[in-house]
Amino acid sequence: MKRAWVLSAVGGLSLAIAAGGRAQTSPAPAKEPGRATAQPAEQIDFERARELFRKRQQGEKLTADEEAYLQRAMAARRNQAGAGGRPPGAPAPREQTGMKPLCEMTSEDRYQGEDGGLYGKGQNAPPEAHRKAAEQALARIRPLDAAGQPAADGKIALVSISMSNATQEFSFFKRLADADPDKSPRLTIVDCAQGGQAMAEWTDPQAGPWREADRRIAAAGVSAAQVQTAWIKLANKGPRGDLAEHGKKLERDTQAVIQNAKARFPNLQIAYLSSRIYAGYAGSGLNPEPYAYESAFVVRWLIQEQAGGAAALCCDAARGPVKAPVLLWGPYLWADGTKPRAGDQLVYTRDDLAGDGTHPSERGREKVARLMLSFYKTDPLAKPWFAR
Secondary structure, three states: OEEEEEOOHHHHOOOEEEOOOOOOOOOOOOOOOOOOOOOOOOOOHHHHHHHHHHHHHHHHHHHHHHHHHHHHHHHHHHHHHHHOOOOOOOOOOOOOOOOOOOOOOOOOHHHHHOOOOOOOOOOOOOOOOHHHHHHHHHHHHHOOOOOOEOOOEEEEEEEOOOOOHHHHHHHHHHHHHHHOOEEOOEEEEEEEOOOOOOHHHOOOOOOOHHHHHHHHHHHOOOHHHHEEEEEOOOOOOOOOOOOOOOOOOHHHHHHHHHHHHHHHHOOOOOOEEEEEOOOOOOOOOOOOOOHHHHHHHHHHHHHHHHOOOOOHHHHHHHHOOOOOOOEEEOOOOOOOOOEEEEEEOOOOOOOHEEOOOEEEEEEHHHHHHHHHHHHHHHOOOOHHHHHH
């Protein structure tokens, strides 16, 4: 079944792009070499372009940069249409990659020199010392008034920080959570993730994504002082090279985002980090496999750095200036396409992804949202503040 995105631009110009139907299975090795195929000079985030187009249709004036970005996106869609819907050098969609989910890898397994387990050494729970740090942070999470003082009728705010995939998934999660009777009445959930705004776009504390986050938080009736938990989904647009190259850049960018969040939200106690969902169906270089899979190792690096005492991610005032909240894994969302994940049987079929194979479809958004809701309701390092 074809999916179409129609843009009706100023002056009557119309652009309709149809993305291909279900991808055919093609074999792929468990480990891919460094990417040397040609890529376009700019990786277009079409979700951001859609948001800009809607903004313009609603009568809002775009900045010169926004208008230029929208025009480039429209040109890219025209080029894709002329090439059958896939740009030159785009990866071949596939239903499985042969890579093993990080949560299933053991201490003996290796991927580009990395062992298994969300927290390393084959372990999917934080080491003892880091768990204790998280429990201390949990004890500090309580309803606060707008000035950040404890109050019986105060609020706890959970915010999201990331890009288009994250806002699509988190906004669905918010709808589910707000309707769930088990959610604490003191908890306010605010989706601050934004289309086109990956980690690199949040590194400047004065950048537009932070100003928009401030606006959304205020519109939700909470203050910066009441933000005590955050969900951050790691990704950058158009990553290149192997894990050591693109992963280290993503790590640097995310560390800056974490530091910015702690400076902006002084009572931020815990940030739950997630990597991306399966991207084997991707039809562009925006963020295909194995980049989506490899982003999980970056989550782990950051947590391990903090647990190891890195000053840049210090979360304990007894050890120095506090620059970060406690970092923990949020829900681990990746599964190898149609191969069921051990334990929960999670899979991603072509219908879970939108036409571009990168952003989740409505069905995919619901799947991720339910994973998130289950995590916050049951994980012992999240349930105390989330649940009633």
